[in-house]
Amino acid sequence: MKLWAGRFGKEEDSRVNDFNSSISFDARMYRQDIKGSIAHATMLGKTGIISQEDVKAIIAGLNGILQDLETGSLEFDPQAEDIHMFIEATLTQRIGDAGKRLHTARSRNDQVAVDLRLYLRDEIEGLIPTVKELIGVLCNKAKEHCATIMPGYTHLQRAQPITFGHHLMAYAQMFLRDLDRLSCTKKRMNQMPLGSGALAGTTYPIDRELTCELLGFEKPCANSLDGVSDRDFCIDLASDLSILMMHLSRFSEEIIAWCSWEFKFIELDDAFATGSSIMPQKKNPDVAELVRGKASRVYGDLMGLLSFMKGLPLAYNKDMQEDKEAIFDALDTAKLCLVTFIPMLDTMRVLQENMRAAAAKGFINATDCADYLTKKGVPFRDAYKITGTLVAQCIQEGKTLETLELDQYQAQCSVFGEDVFEAISLETCVNGRTSLGGPAPASVLRQVEEVLSELNSL
Ligand code: ARG
Numbered sequence: 001m002k003l004w005a006g007r008f009g010k011e012e013d014s015r016v017n018d019f020n021s022s023i024s025f026d027a028r029m030y031r032q033d034i035k036g037s038i039a040h041a042t043m044l045g046k047t048g049i050i051s052q053e054d055v056k057a058i059i060a061g062l063n064g065i066l067q068d069l070e071t072g073s074l075e076f077d078p079q080a081e082d083i084h085m086f087i088e089a090t091l092t093q094r095i096g097d098a099g100k101r102l103h104t105a106r107s108r109n110d111q112v113a114v115d116l117r118l119y120l121r122d123e124i125e126g127l128i129p130t131v132k133e134l135i136g137v138l139c140n141k142a143k144e145h146c147a148t149i150m151p152g153y154t155h156l157q158r159a160q161p162i163t164f165g166h167h168l169m170a171y172a173q174m175f176l177r178d179l180d181r182l183s184c185t186k187k188r189m190n191q192m193p194l195g196s197g198a199l200a201g202t203t204y205p206i207d208r209e210l211t212c213e214l215l216g217f218e219k220p221c222a223n224s225l226d227g228v229s230d231r232d233f234c235i236d237l238a239s240d241l242s243i244l245m246m247h248l249s250r251f252s253e254e255i256i257a258w259c260s261w262e263f264k265f266i267e268l269d270d271a272f273a274t275g276s277s278i279m280p281q282k283k284n285p286d287v288a289e290l291v292r293g294k295a296s297r298v299y300g301d302l303m304g305l306l307s308f309m310k311g312l313p314l315a316y317n318k319d320m321q322e323d324k325e326a327i328f329d330a331l332d333t334a335k336l337c338l339v340t341f342i343p344m345l346d347t348m349r350v351l352q353e354n355m356r357a358a359a360a361k362g363f364i365n366a367t368d369c370a371d372y373l374t375k376k377g378v379p380f381r382d383a384y385k386i387t388g389t390l391v392a393q394c395i396q397e398g399k400t401l402e403t404l405e406l407d408q409y410q411a412q413c414s415v416f417g418e419d420v421f422e423a424i425s426l427e428t429c430v431n432g433r434t435s436l437g438g439p440a441p442a443s444v445l446r447q448v449e450e451v452l453s454e455l456n457s458l
Contacts, residue, residue, distance in 0.1 A: 003085055022082045022321050025328065030069055030076075032118035033083050033111070034062045039214035040106055040194055047207050050101045057098040061091045082321075084108050084115070105206050107198035109228040109316040114194045116324070118215065120237055123331050124186040128179060130338050131244070132455055135175050137346045139448045139455075142168040146444040149426050150265065150355035151364050158362030161429045164355060166439035169447045174247040176451060179458060181240040189233035192217035196227030199315035229315040231305065234327040238302040241334045242295075248337055249295035252288035255348070259285045264354045269347035272340075287344050291337045301330035356426075360400065363391050365424040368432075369401055372423040376415050386413045 002012060012020075038059050045055030065087060068074035080086035085108075092099030142165035152162035192215060195201065195208040201224040208220040221227035258265035259273075268285055276282035304326045308319050366387050373383035389412055394404055401424050409416035422428060434440045437447070 002081070003089060017079065017081070020081060020318075021079070022324065023076055023078060023080045023086055025325050026083045026112075026115075027076045027086075028328070029083055029115045029119045030087065031066065032115045032122070033087055034066045035118060036111060036114045036194065036215065037087065037102060038062055039211045041102055042214060043207050043211045044101075044104060046210060047205050049104055049204050049206070050098075054098040054101050057095045058091065058102050061095040061099060062087070064094065065090055082108070082112075084111050105197070105202045105204040106194065107196075107228070109198050110193045110196040113196070113228050113230075114192065114215070116327075117189050117191075117193065117217075117233060120189060120233065120327065120331075121186055124182050124237070127331070127335065127338075128182060128458075130335065130342070131175055131179050131182070132458070134338060134342050134345075135172050135179075135451060135455055137342055138168045138172040138175070139452055141165070141345070141350075142172065142444055143448050145350060145352075146448075147430075147441040148350065148352045148355060149359050149430055151359045151362060152439070158358070158364045160367055161359050161364050161426050162433075162439035163430055163441060163444055164350060164352075165441070165444040165448075169444060169451065171247065171251055172447075172451050175244070176454060178240065178244040178247060181243065182237075183458070185233070185236040185240050187218070188236060190218045191222075191227075192220045193227035195220060196224035199225055199228055225315045229312070229317075229320070231309055231320060231323050234323045235302070235305050235309070238298070238305050238327055238330045241330045242298050242302045245291075245295035245298045245334055245337065248341060249292045252285075252292040252341070255288040255345075256285045256292070259283075259288075263358070265351055265358070267349045267351060268344060269349070272344040272347060287340050291341055294333050294337055298330045298333050301326040301333075359426055360402075363394070363401060365401055365426060365429050366391055368429045369420070369424050372420055373413060373415055378413065378415055 002008075041050070041055050041058040041062075044050045045052050065074060069076075074090070076083075077086055080089065088099065088102060091102065144165070145168070146163060146165040148164040149161055150164050150167065151158040152160050152167070192208065192212040194211045194215075195206050212218075212220045221230075255266065255268075257263055259268060268283070268287075270283075272287055273283045274286040276284065305323060308322050312319055369390070370380065370383040370387040373386060374380045378386070390401065390404065390409065393408065394400055397404075402421065406416065406418060406420070409420060431440050434443055437443065
């Protein structure tokens with residue numbers, strides 16, 4: 001029999017029950033539901049809305065349910081409509097009338113809103129150290145490879161020389177911003193909806209400040225309609241996770257390319273690669289590919305949330321029950337990706353010689369060659385053109401700027417001297433890029449220090 005059976009003349013059709021039920025996916029919020037109910041009951045007692053005796057019985061009963069769920073001696077009833085109904089019904093079964101008083105001055109609408117905020121707040125708190133760990137691994141590797149020369153790319157064409165450490169620190173910056181976004185989302189969702197009731201508050205003399213304080217929220221939601229019908233905190237989080245996954249996916253895409261024989265810049269540890277069922281030679285970067293694939297899944301969760309919310313009139317509508325599977329899936333997916341990606345990154349082997357060899361091809365020091373002339377007084381546009389002509393000559397003769405003869409340089413421009421070879425060596429090109437935020441080893445080390453100190457202050 002349903003808790004709300006009074007109004008109805010018939011049992012609910014079992015298909016409607018199955019269709020309507022959310023316990024299969026909202027059961028995971030049982031701790032938060034119990035915590036919210038304990039705070040609500042405490043407030044009802046303090047304000048004299050229910051007796052202290054009832055409050056005691058309710059809190060003892062809820063703690064008993066919590067313990068039994070944790071130990072497995074109480075199982076979720078798959079027939080229950082949702083986690084809120086299940087816990088309330090179990091409480092009443094166990095303690096009688098006091099259990100029936102718990103829902104005074106409360107609706108499932110403010111109850112689910114508080115549970116979900118508490119749950120997501122906890123999840124964000126759990127996610128932050130994982131993202132920090134990822135940034136830590138990036139910093140370690142960047143330090144180790146602060147002087148490892150590799151080609152930097154634009155349009156996936158070799159462009160200018162950089163260091164591998166610099167490349168890694170670019171990702172560290174992205175993940176730092178992801179951390180910041182997660183903290184802002186947590187702060188924004190940290191408002192307490194209990195007391196909004198079904199939609200229109202309540203006539204009972206409730207104390208929202210008290211429940212707010214008991215549950216560690218910053219302040220009570222200021223409008224009861226908004227308190228029960230806003231789900232933008234889910235959308236905020238799904239958006240943060242989508243951006244995080246986009247970063248992980250770009251990184252994965254690079255790792256996949258770097259593992260190929262065409263690049264061979266890195267080799268994944270055997271424990272983080274997979275083989276083929278038919279081709280004995282294969283070593284596949286499945287983890288990186290799955291991360292790339294799962295990014296789309298998180299985007300799908302975000303799109304789902306945005307789509308089902310966009311047409312809903314105030315206040316609560318049952319469509320909103322769809323929020324949970326979407327945001328839980330986004331969280332589970334992002335966490336799963338992170339915990340697999342981090343050790344894969346940490347254990348990968350960097351093939352420095354191959355990076356260096358790739359950097360030696362593709363004329364990535366051409367800008368430096370032009371800069372050499374500019375620093376000797378040739379206007380940049382002229383220097384650019386002269387260097388372009390030299391590159392064309394190299395391509396025709398199968399040479400590089402390093403192997404072109406000095407008289408060939410001088411035939412294009414008399415300003416060239418013997419020191420051009422020093423000026424265009426990859427080491428000079430990289431070491432000279434000391435501009436703030438640049439790829440020189442000293443700059444990479446500075447970036448690492450700054451990121452680590454920012455991490456510590458978070
Ligand atoms: N299981 C519901 C949800 O997740 C709880 C709120 C139900 N409220 C209601 N008025 N039917 O949205």
